[in-house]
Amino acid sequence: MMHSLQAVLLIVSLLAADTVAAPHIQKRSFVHHVKRSINRKDPAVGPNAMLKAYAKYGFSSVSRQTNSSAAAPAAGTSGGGIVAAAPEPNAAEYLSPVKIGGQTVTLDFDTGSSDLWVFSSALSKQTIGQHSAFDPAQSKSFEVMQGATWSISYGDGSGAAGTVGMDVVNIGGATATRQAVELATAVSQSFAKDTNNDGLVGLAFSQLNTIKPTKQTTFFDSVMPQLAMPVFSVDLKNDSTGTYQFGAIDMSKAQGPLTTIPVNAASGFWQVDSPTVTIGNQKVANQGGSPAIADTGTSLLLVDPQVANAYYAKVQGATNNAQVGGFTYPCNAQLPDFGVAMGPSYTAMIPGNAITFAQVDANTCFGGVQSNGGANLQIYGDVMFRTQYVVFDGKNKALMMAPKK
Incomplete structure (x- = not known):
């Protein structure tokens, strides 16, 4: 069950730490572009996109005949940021680069869910396959969230689940320093087969977050107090790379x-x-x-x-x-x-x-x-x-x- 994504360009103002006086706020811009591939002649792409959407929201299946404890709010840079969003074949998903603890993974930005989850090194090598998997042991900033778990499941039986930690998450330059990151220790075949997509950045409201025993904030809610404007904007394109922009509106x-x-x-x-x-x-x-x-x-x-x-x-x-x-x-x-x-x-x-x-x-x-x-x-x-x-x-x-x- 994959969800859709695009990369974003961010204009970010960096704040000095509380203990260091900063004479001014320095604004920077960050751009990252991702190549895309479009195949409009795959006969399964359309029906599969429909099945995924039905399963995501628990809709009745499409009939088809066949012939055979709460963490402290994450702090981050102020201002804003942009990251590029590149479409997969038939623009079935838009995928964007995201840095977690300094490691780059490619995630789907999803305004219809509220979990930030990623393939992790705890999965078997066979399951990871061609995915980029986040390895918490290689991150100097990762902290285990003791006792916290997460799980997502869909009407077609697909899903993912795992453990939780806190780490630095950077999207196009906008940074949350203590963001809840959900590490997949189990994923269904449908996720494993989508080798271009390493997970999800949920951008719905935080109340839909699935972490137990205590829900955590989304990336957007974490960085929103530090953004120049409390917004993110979406510019998706059909046959080229688009953008997600945090903290700014580009008229x-x-x-x-x-x-x-x-x-x-x-x-x-x-x-x-x-x-x-x-x-x-x-x-x-x-x-x-x-x-x-x-x-x-x-x-x-x-x-x-x-x-x-x-x-x-x-x-x-x-x-x-x-x-x-x-x-x-x-x-x-x-x-x-x-x-x-x-x-x-x-x-x-x-x-x-x-x-x-x-x-x-x-x-x-x-x-x-x-x-x-x-x-x-x-x-x-x-x-x-x-x-x-x-x-x-x-x-x-x-x-x-x-x-x-």
Whole structure:
């Protein structure tokens, strides 16, 4: 079960230690780019992305026929930072370099969860395989969190679990000096097979953290007091490296002013109301529509069944393909633009030519908009993010959005 990621560029102000007087704050910028590989002709990519999303949120499985004690808040550098986010094949995940105790691993940034976990040297060599595994014995700053454990599991039986420690975590220059790091001592095959991804940086609210007996703060919550602004911004791209930026808003990436969208943080997610959809140039009410989560860790746009049906009714040759496990259509079909309401006054529009997620075969394509199976929760993933500049405001519990330039 992998979740989606992108690398980030950070502009960070370094603070001197409390015991040393600093004459001024020195600002620096850090950029790291990651190569990416796109394969749009893998027939399993689309259905697998859908299965992963369903399992992550515990949705009923997609039917598919086959032919066969609390730690002290982490301190860090002030200002902000950016790190590059590079898409995996079909942009199924966006992966970014992260330094833990001086060791670099490649992690998926996920606004739909709240754990920072990583492959560790405690796993067998066979399980580690081509992954970069964090070795706490090689870190001079690692501290064991006695008695602390963590575990994540999904509806398809996949998951990971392990122990916990505190260490220095650096993302593009933004640094938390005492961040809870969850070390995987067991992972399911689905995680082990994704050899490009060494773990996850959860960026939902800290209340969803799975550490026991006491939940710990996310990286963002840890560094937020030291950031120049209490925000991180996301600029994901389809065929090139994008950025996650902590502590700053880059208006050069936005087309027009940002619209502020209130978030219902009680669930622990970046959750918004989504009362309408736009198909082509027609805006319609989504009667009885479900709330929606802004989730960089999900590849697709999972919408209420009536919304998916209404959209693909406008696509010639589209069908809810039981053999594939989702909506497919001829690759030469003309797709209408699609928009989802984010709160009461903003609609995130996705051009029709940005809807296709992958090819199933030479003539059939798999849509980036799919049904949530009536799960009463819509998941707005990377299909939306690739067309929008999105700012996550941790202090005010809000999103700010604008179309990309």
